[in-house]
Amino acid sequence: MTLTDGTPPTMTFNDHLQQLVERALASIPAADVGDIYAVSFLIDNEDDDPRQPTAASVGRSLGRGHG
Secondary structure, eight states, X not given: OOOTTSOOTTSOHHHXXXXXXXXXXXXXXXXXXXXXXXXXXXXXXXXXXXXXXXXXXXXXXEOXXXX
């Protein structure tokens, strides 16, 4: 069995977060790296249960007039 993002189900949450962040940062085009001033993380809870954290998304903010 594999989770929807391809991680094995036995992976710890910390390992999952590290893999998620590494993939997100690696996906940033080199031309945009100098314009990034913030990286944000959203951790949600599955079924509103804090014992079931879910890494919902990793976002970034660009400066210099970018969106």
